Amino acid sequence: MEQKKGLIQKWFGRKNGRGSAKSVNYMSAKEIRQISRENRRITDEFERVRNRENVPESEYTAVMKDPGNILEIEDLNTWFFTDIGTVKAVDGVTFSVPRGKTVGVVGESGCGKSVTALSIMQLVQRPQGQVVKGELRFATDDLTIDLVRIPTEKMQKIRGNEISMIFQEPMTSLNPVFKVGMQIDEVIALHNEGMKSEEVKARTIEMIKLVGIANAEGVYDMYPHELSGGMRQRAMIAMALACTPKLIIADEPTTALDVTIQAQIMDLLRQLKERINSSIMLITHDLGVIAEMADYVVVMYAGRIVEQGTAAEVFHHPSHPYTVGLMASRPSRIRSAEQLYSIPGSVPNPIDMPNYCYFRDRCNRAFEACNGDYPPTFSISGTHSAACYHYSAVSEVGK
Numbered sequence: 001m002e003q004k005k006g007l008i009q010k011w012f013g014r015k016n017g018r019g020s021a022k023s024v025n026y027m028s029a030k031e032i033r034q035i036s037r038e039n040r041r042i043t044d045e046f047e048r049v050r051n052r053e054n055v056p057e058s059e060y061t062a063v064m065k066d067p068g069n070i071l072e073i074e075d076l077n078t079w080f081f082t083d084i085g086t087v088k089a090v091d092g093v094t095f096s097v098p099r100g101k102t103v104g105v106v107g108e109s110g111c112g113k114s115v116t117a118l119s120i121m122q123l124v125q126r127p128q129g130q131v132v133k134g135e136l137r138f139a140t141d142d143l144t145i146d147l148v149r150i151p152t153e154k155m156q157k158i159r160g161n162e163i164s165m166i167f168q169e170p171m172t173s174l175n176p177v178f179k180v181g182m183q184i185d186e187v188i189a190l191h192n193e194g195m196k197s198e199e200v201k202a203r204t205i206e207m208i209k210l211v212g213i214a215n216a217e218g219v220y221d222m223y224p225h226e227l228s229g230g231m232r233q234r235a236m237i238a239m240a241l242a243c244t245p246k247l248i249i250a251d252e253p254t255t256a257l258d259v260t261i262q263a264q265i266m267d268l269l270r271q272l273k274e275r276i277n278s279s280i281m282l283i284t285h286d287l288g289v290i291a292e293m294a295d296y297v298v299v300m301y302a303g304r305i306v307e308q309g310t311a312a313e314v315f316h317h318p319s320h321p322y323t324v325g326l327m328a329s330r331p332s333r334i335r336s337a338e339q340l341y342s343i344p345g346s347v348p349n350p351i352d353m354p355n356y357c358y359f360r361d362r363c364n365r366a367f368e369a370c371n372g373d374y375p376p377t378f379s380i381s382g383t384h385s386a387a388c389y390h391y392s393a394v395s396e397v398g399k
């Protein structure tokens with residue numbers, strides 16, 4: 001831990017860290033080589049810490065701040081050490097997923113939603129991608145563990161068993177060369193040692209039926225390519241939920257599907273969640289999807305949370321100008337496609353983030369205070385907060 005802290009301090013001190021005025025367009029080959037060498041040194045050190053054997057349990061156990069939560073994300077920083085500089089894909093993210101609730105995570109493409117999810121699953125692309133700071137506290141039945149520090153082989157037991165992830169593209173989970181039924185069997189058998197093969201198959205068929213596939217026995221013997229997109233997504237959900245996980249992370253689960261199938265899959269997720277009594281972290285760039293499902297909403301922009309609150313707070317009183325923009329760009333029955341608003345400008349270069357509010361250059365409410373440092377998070381109510389100087393009259397979170 002101490003070692004890691006030392007590394008980060010060194011990193012903050014380095015020339016091409018945040019706030020560097022140097023444009024990535026003007027880097028010489030020598031500079032790129034230098035960065036690449038330094039990156040290797042830093043990531044090797046993270047890997048060395050990660051690959052230690054016999055890590056004592058005390059290093060990766062934690063205490064939940066609120067026992068009502070299944071997951072608490074605190075100051076998560078996940079960075080990619082690339083040859084042209086560091087991408088702070090997730091930069092100090094803090095939020096919780098309460099038991100039995102759905103938390104929607106929303107934001108434009110590239111704002112760090114998937115990297116947050118992959119950090120929870122320990123699936124960030126290593127060695128260049130590393131969780132450099134923060135805690136991911138997850139409550140298992142008997143103990144709370146820190147998913148950042150739990151050794152990889154122990155994480156394998158959590159993944160798919162206690163936490164499952166549903167991806168946008170089902171083929172990232174389904175293997176094209178094996179029959180669908182066999183793949184679900186494998187997951188069930190892996191997590192239920194000693195279960196007889198007939199029992200496993202019966203459970204698989206039950207799962208296939210549960211996700212709304214009519215011809216379950218037939219689909220059991222099919223290859224993924226023989227199914228339609230919607231059916232494949234259902235098969236992947238069956239596989240993800242086969243072990244009744246406590247937390248389901250759904251990363252844009254319906255983006256590739258047409259609207260009718262989207263609604264069906266969302267209904268299905270909602271029903272299954274109730275049935276197995278789990279919690280959902282639902283990631284999407286589409287506020288419409290979240291409106292139907294979420295109890296709480298987290299809005300991300302350029303690797304940071306800019307607003308969070310209950311769904312009612314965020315939908316009825318969107319506070320951060322970025323959230324207001326997202327709401328206005330949402331299609332609705334009363335707005336035709338031509339009237340759709342789109343937030344002007346684009347997200348700043350992730351390697352060279354400004355030292356003021358990341359949204360300022362696109363913000364239509366910017367005022368003098370916005371020329372200062374990146375705004376702290378201000379609390380609007382007990383559950384609602386926004387990182388915007390317009391709320392500086394209310395109290396700063398944590399102060």
Ligand SMILES: Nc1ncnc2c1ncn2[C@@H]1O[C@H](COP(=O)(O)OP(=O)(O)O)[C@@H](O)[C@H]1O
Nearest residue numbers: 080087089108109110111112113114115125350
């Ligand atoms: N393997 C990687 N190497 C370098 N940068 C990455 C990698 N994966 C993601 N990123 C960067 O991290 C940022 C966040 O990405 P992501 O979490 O995938 O966004 P989204 O909100 O669309 O899911 C983006 O700037 C992306 O380019």
Ligand code: SF4
Nearest residue numbers: 357360363370388389
């Ligand atoms: S802090 Fe200023 S620039 Fe940033 S979102 Fe708020 S008003 Fe806009």
Ligand SMILES: [Mg+2]
Nearest residue numbers: 113114115251
């Ligand atoms: Mg994504």
